[in-house]
Amino acid sequence: MSQDGDASEKSALPTALAAHEDARELVRLLQCTQCSRPFRNPVTLPCGNSICKECLPEAHQREHISYPDLPGRRQGFQCPFEDCGAEHPASDCNIDVTLAKIMESITEVVAKHRSVLESMPELLEEQVMWDEVMSSQPSSEKPQVHQSVGGRLIATYTLAAQGVLNHSTDVTFADAAEQEKAIDIAVLQEVLETTQREVDCQVCYNLMLDPVTTFCGHTLCRKCLARVLDHSLHCPVCRRGLAIPPSLLRQPSNKTLVNLLNGLCPDVVAARAEAVEQEERGSEGNANVSLFVCTLGFPNQPTFLRIFEPRYRLMLRRCLEGSRQFGMLMYNRYGEPQGDLGHVHFYQYGTMLQIVHAQMLADGTSLIETRGLYRFRVKSHAVLDGYSVGDVERIDDVNLAEEERIEAEETSLPPPTEEGDITGQINRMSTQELLALGQEFIVRMRGRSANWLQQRVLDIHGQPSEDAALFPYWFASVLPISEEEKYKLLGTRTVRERLKITATWIRRIETQRW
């Protein structure tokens, strides 16, 4: 056993602590830094550090506060932890229910083993029964020799419980017998078994991942707590109001639990993190794009959204942690069939949006500014935690040679026979003429001060794009016509096709057929 092992470093290592060899580190995980005893009535502070309730500094009257003047917030104390030092309101420091239950289980296991080892001495060799533990003080004080009962774990824990083992002190153990090692392994195994249910999150029923403890003392996975807060601002366990910012960004993890889990079962923690990542990616094959069924978005154009539904808050949070992208689909309000997908509640073509800015408001809703990246088609879709996810294929224009071929073919057709054949006329216009038609229309409408071309609209969407490929997207973003009509742009494969659609809109407006 090394004497210079640093507890915090050691517990962060990815390998599990061993029952026998790392007995000192294991016990240290449970020791209060203030009194050095195993936690009694542990309280986890808003800074994520844990402390015995009895070790909390004396509360004083907090001054210069008037909001929110809730019961208990007027009393506070200076945090005794060096890495914090802040003033915590007394009402925010309640018994950490999870840690308290863990300590309860451990105390029972230790008591049980102690009594067994004491009452059946004849079954065991004396050197196994009586373990010599020497505490090596970092100071020049003379090292003390202690004797205790039953294996390194129980012996060290007992010393801590007696208050004679300082939190920062290391120990060396007398040479161990094999039976002693077996006892340590058995004790740790029993601790793991009895505490297993306590470290399961009450929302996901999995091992707590990045546990966060509420001010009322209840612990959940950080992500589970965030999801709960999407739906309600009350603790799911005790229903007390939770004054936690919905994003949880600044709410520290429960350090004691994190260290315990990393020390005892780093492999399970790692597997759990991996599984969560997998779930969020959408686990079915390539169904890995989050889909927001809401409105129309166009490439290169901004879309502003207010996210308030709980399921989309979750989606947004995941997007912000990952690629910051999601697919925008339009709601299929007339239930039109969508190709291979059949009757689905959205239109199959959509636009991938990139989140440019996200602003979370105090009530947990968010305002986001996005910009369209590219168009896509949904190949398959599934539901993930209430919102849609899908496998999508990007929709791009054909190459330039093909674009030119189509233009040449259409423009060389003989002129239409009927005079009012708008489609026929548009079909024969060159691509440049189609673009010019749009641009001239905009100039004319500005001359008439059309309200859809007001300055504030242009401030958001910019000036009409000079690029023939993008002009239709800009046009559709500002033009007040039906969304279903604008949607036609999303499935196009050529610049020409899009410009023909916009030309048709213009002709119809001009002939007042709308």
Place this chain on the structure above:
Amino acid sequence: MSAPLPKRIIKETERLQSEPVPGISAQPHDDNARYFDVIVEGPGGSCYEGGVFQLELFLPDDYPMCPPRIRFLTRIYHPNIDRLGRICLDVLKNNWSPALQIRTILLSIQALLGAPNPEDPLNEAVAKQWKENQPEAIKTAREWTELYAKKK
């Protein structure tokens, strides 16, 4: 195509089988693990005693963030249960919490059978009868239990 079943639902289902609650059972459908056939026995000493009530329970996509959807299939004369079997119970609505589970919800429903609350009615007619002539209401509830909720 649907996303795989969350671990939570799998564990809840397992525990319902391995640690069953007396007088309550919930069996998931083979082809839809979110849909359960539920049986709740009328609590002893109540006017539903001896009755075996069938319910259907469905876990929506955002369960456990949202409560399970549950209703009686067996007809029952109760002020907080309407003719369609819908149940007026706070924990199935605003007081739902993700820390609750299928087991606790079914226990709440069983408790509701033992303690009808005509002050918060879903079935106005039954509630009225319950308030104005309780012995008669209880008698009707017993008759209905005999009529609809007895194993044939």
